Amino acid sequence: MQELTKIVEEVDGVVMGSPVYFGDMTGLAKTFIDRLRPLRNVHAFKFKVCGALSCGGFRNGGQETTIHSLYDFFLIQGGIVVGDDRPTAHFGATGVGDTSQDDIALETCDYLARRMVDVLKKINGDD
Numbered sequence: 080m081q082e083l084t085k086i087v088e089e090v091d092g093v094v095m096g097s098p099v100y101f102g103d104m105t106g107l108a109k110t111f112i113d114r115l116r117p118l119r120n121v122h123a124f125k126f127k128v129c130g131a132l133s134c135g136g137f138r139n140g141g142q143e144t145t146i147h148s149l150y151d152f153f154l155i156q157g158g159i160v161v162g163d164d165r166p167t168a169h170f171g172a173t174g175v176g177d178t179s180q181d182d183i184a185l186e187t188c189d190y191l192a193r194r195m196v197d198v199l200k201k202i203n204g205d206d
């Protein structure tokens with residue numbers, strides 16, 4: 080965990096994801112988040128661009144509530160939260176089942192990544 084914490088401190092952007100378990104993130108994802116708690120003391124997320132993704136067994140299987148829980152963490156940590164960009168423009172990237180075969184999942188992941196890069200460029204003055 081110490082190695083992962085150092086990596087999180089050094090990056091410009093963070094994407095976290097979790098499958099849906101009973102309408103929210105998995106216990107393992109929550110444990111990981113809880114173990115990042117010390118980063119709040121050093122404001123490690125202050126200028127990080129943050130995005131989230133989630134997959135579930137059904138199209139409306141709790142992906143957005145899971146993403147919202149991940150965004151709660153980012154916001155509490157002081158991160159800059161972004162969702163996927165137009166034309167889908169929702170909370171983040173969502174998928175169903177085997178996401179490698181889910182065109183909507185692949186599309187929203189692409190839009191989320193592009194949106195994060197756009198915001199990072201703006202922050203760094205690279206537009």
